[in-house]
Amino acid sequence: MSAKHQPLRPKLLLAKSKETPWKGAYTLAGHTAAVVEAVTTLLDELGDGLIKQFGLSQDFKTLRATARLAAFLHDLGKANDHFQAVVRKLKNPMEHPQLMRHEALSVLLSWELRDWLSTGDGDLMVAIAAAGGHHLKLGGAAGKQTDEVGEIRESGVDEWTRGDRLLLYTNHRHFMGLLRYGQKVCGLASDLPQGLPTTWTIADIKQRRQLLLQQLATWDADPVLTAVVKALLVAGDTSGSALPANNVEIQPWIQTQIRYTLTEPELQHVVNERLNGESLRPFQEQLGNTTSRVTLARAGCGTGKTLGAYNWAKRHAVGRKLFFCYPTTGTSTEGFLDYAHDKVDSTLLHGRAAVDLEHLQSTGDDDDLETKLESFKAWNTKVSVCTVDTVLGLLQCNRRPMYCFPAIAQAAFVFDEVHCYDDKLFGALLRFLEVVKAPILLMSASFLPWQVQAIEQAVGESIKIIQGPQDLETRPRYRFHLADTPDWERVKAEFDQGGKILWVCNQVNTAIAVFEEAQQRGLKPLLYHSRYKYGDRVNHHREVVDRFKGDGAVMAIATQVAEMSLDLSATLLVSQISDPAGLIQRLGRLNRRYCGHALDALFYPDEKVDFPYRQDELDMGIALLQSFGGEVCQADLASWLEQAAVQGKPDRDSVWLDGEWRTYPASLREAGYTTTVLLEQDVKTIEKLPAKLLPRYTVPLMVNGKQTKGWKKCRRYPVAPADAWGYSSDIGAYQLGRR
Structure with a gap:
């Protein structure tokens, strides 16, 4: 064989580049062990609370075995020449992409090993689905379902790899060592599988994908178990990757974060600070006394329902974390500054929080790792003030809530301004109420009759609505x-x-x-x-x-x-x-x-x-x-709206719960009229900017996909050309020739 096609024969199977500070976790076996440790620690710390939070029908032993099996399987597909060449910087993935993403190969290799993997206690199909979706790129693209178990890409020929096939290192001593590790931690049969394939052509991959799809078509999945294991693995892979890279020991760090929950004196301090010597209003006291798992508070603007929510949390969020969810970044920032900042251990958690709080905290860099590290704030914070997307985005496999899952899995929730939800967002709320059995407070200036009926159906019981102060709302x-x-x-x-x-x-x-x-x-x-x-x-x-x-x-x-x-x-x-x-x-x-x-x-x-x-x-x-x-008065307006309201049509579709083996991010909200872009004038600055501050330069413009089709891109955003769009810090972006 010519030197141009010299096959790569690595001594080590890597999961990460050795140039980064991964210590022992840069090898495939080392990283796998780190993720298994992270998932195991999460499971053991959350314990039966995880079963209760999501109303799982399985016992803890089954959940634990399934999630650990998924963690063991998640990176098996990295044992191929294309990935190993990329991680060694011998192959440029921009010029010659890998023939198939490694997590899709993990699915296919796991299916090859199914007889052996079935000898353990875990649910194999759930574990395989979770392993394939841990990078949120399985079965969908651009927010739409594709039903592809991995995309086969044009790879081309380079010095170390061929574009029409993969070399599988299934007979490599480190791969065999990885199987022995899996046998030990997952309780699999002692006889390791023999005769595994060492080469897959494109035809081989297509054949295996087709056979697997036929099996998946008849799979009677448990949607909640599958969803929970997927989210656990995403969170476990995130911590199993980021913590070693930052020289942090996995088990004690996770234990500390999970045990870091609210106490009643902390919440009372927030209430006292806001009251400033005054007394609670009767409806705020009612919120604090309610024993229902799901409560509705109907109160207008300026009536003090946010303070009532913190009083509610004194009963329902002690021993938990608390998510306070607003419809927009602006409202979440105001809620954070007014109530939580400097009063209780809290964080502002949304995609633009670094810009909103620039004067309060330092910044970092690195795009996806930065998002993951930002999400860790929810793990080690008692109160997360956020946009509703940070929580309900879980229903559509959005990245931030998947990374935040360990906090969501032990939290109580307040959703404010519910009357502002569009049909898609309200549908996600209904699915959340169905599945998540946590204490939840819904607050709104008005609840339409059909909304109350839908909420009660989702919760499975009638719900008492606590009314705001009539003396204020009738003024x-x-x-x-x-x-x-x-x-x-x-x-x-x-x-x-x-x-x-x-x-x-x-x-x-x-x-x-x-x-x-x-x-x-x-x-x-x-x-x-x-x-x-x-x-x-x-x-x-x-x-x-x-x-x-x-x-x-x-x-x-x-x-x-x-x-x-x-x-x-x-x-x-x-x-x-x-x-x-x-x-x-x-x-x-x-x-x-x-x-x-x-x-x-x-x-x-x-x-x-x-x-x-x-x-x-x-x-x-x-x-x-x-x-x-x-x-x-406010009561007049709420009454008129409730009587005149047209029946809504909530969109209840959820990738997380309905996708079965598929895992990909989809939109949580109805499509808007704007597209978030960058301006050409800022590109030179943006190219060197830490990812955390990138939102500082984003602008929503009234342009559609057709208009932006020919625009260049920078850091994943379309770039509005300088000859078409001007900008002033006083009046904002404007279309040249239109003013």
């Missing part, structure tokens, strides 16, 4: 004024009197136009919308919130971002008409800290129909406003 807060055009004279008068004005538009371009007109009228406005680089958006957010808290006149022009993320109290609201839910959210910013009487809300129509609101949604918004002729 007359608003007076509605509907006109064809905005009343600038009324706005100017409010500003001159030292008032605080919030103006909400339905589109960014409209908000910019209003901002520029307000500047011309001498009103010194602030502008806040979503089309900023995220770092600038955080600055605009803080300036608006801080100015509204301070003395003197202030005017802020915003888009829908104001509906949830701005904790402020305006003295005058000006708004375009939107859908009823949006209008009610906007009204929640007016007279939020009740001044003793009703305040004006001025509404005018949006001439742009179908985006972002359909005509029927705008018509419903007008109907809401026309329903009230005098002074209006």
Whole structure:
């Protein structure tokens, strides 16, 4: 054979590059042992609580054996020449990709070994499915199901490998040693399997995939057991990889994190700090006294339901971790700063948290490893304040919640602003309620009748709704004024009197136009919308919130971002008409800290129909406003919405629970109108930026896949060309020629 095709004959079978500080865990056997140790420690520390948290029908012995078997199998597929050449930097995977990903090969090799592997106690099919999905790339791509047990790729010929076949190191002494290790830890038969294949051509792989797919088609999977083992393995592989790389011993570290849970005095401290000498309101006390596993709190803006939730946690989160879940990054950041930061051991956990809290903590780098290390914060923190995606994303195999699974597996949960969930997100919540048997508090300004019915069906019992303080919710807060055009004279008068004005538009371009007109009228406005680089958006957010808290006149022009993320109290609201839910959210910013009487809300129509609101949604918004002729309270709005609501259609599909052997990330929310991009002007800076701070430069633009198809990419994001998009830190991104 020519030197060009000299087969690779490695002395060691590697799992990681020896150039990184993996100590003994860089070998295939060493890394496998580390992951088995991590999974075992997680199981033994979580114990029967894991069975109870997910209502598993299997006993702990079966769960433990299955998860340990999955950990043993997960990297068997690395014993091939393509992977071993890549990890030694002898093969460039960008020019010559591996013929097949290693975890898909682990599935096929495990199937070859099925007779021997079946001699242990674990559920083999569950273990194989978990092993194949531990990198979240099995059976799907780009969020869609593909039914492929691994993609066969064009690899080409290089110095060490051929593109039409794989050399399998199944007769390598280290592979045989790995099998003996598996025999010991998984209780398998002492006679090791013989006659394993040492070469697979593309035809061989296709044949084996087809046979396995036929078997999988008849597999009667236990969805919850399969899902739990998948998540345990992802978390175990994450810790079994990252901890040795950081010279941390696996077992004592995991034990410390799992045992680090809330105490009642810690939660009481949060409550006391917020009360500042005042007493709890009756409904907050009711939340603290409820004994139901799932509780609903129906309370409007500014009534103190967040404080009530921490009082609820005193009964339901002691001995657990606590996840406090908000719909958006803005609301989660505000909830963290207002309640948890510096009051209890807590962390802000969402994809942009490093930017929001840049002044509070140092930063790191390295893309996927950084995400994993960030997720460890949930392991070693008692209270995680996060976006709902951090928890419910588990239902769609999203990376962060899969990495956070050990914390989720022992937590209590608060979900706030549930009325803002779209059908897909609400469907995920229903599946979560069905499967996760933890203490859960759902909070919302309103619960629609069909939502309550769906929640009760998911939980399996009727649920008492704890109502917010009627004395607050029945106070007359608003007076509605509907006109064809905005009343600038009324706005100017409010500003001159030292008032605080919030103006909400339905589109960014409209908000910019209003901002520029307000500047011309001498009103010194602030502008806040979503089309900023995220770092600038955080600055605009803080300036608006801080100015509204301070003395003197202030005017802020915003888009829908104001509906949830701005904790402020305006003295005058000006708004375009939107859908009823949006209008009610906007009204929640007016007279939020009740001044003793009703305040004006001025509404005018949006001439742009179908985006972002359909005509029927705008018509419903007008109907809401026309329903009230005098002074209006929060209870009136909630009652109107609950009576007028149309039956929703929750999307309950879940890759995690319904995917069987498939494991890939899918969208948790309904598709939006925007695409997150980077600007060409920032590329040189971004290329050298630590991954943790990359979100500082991301911008959501109103562009679709067709428009971005020809754009370059940087760090996985489309790059908006500089000859088409400009940017100003004052007004955000704008399309050249459109202003």
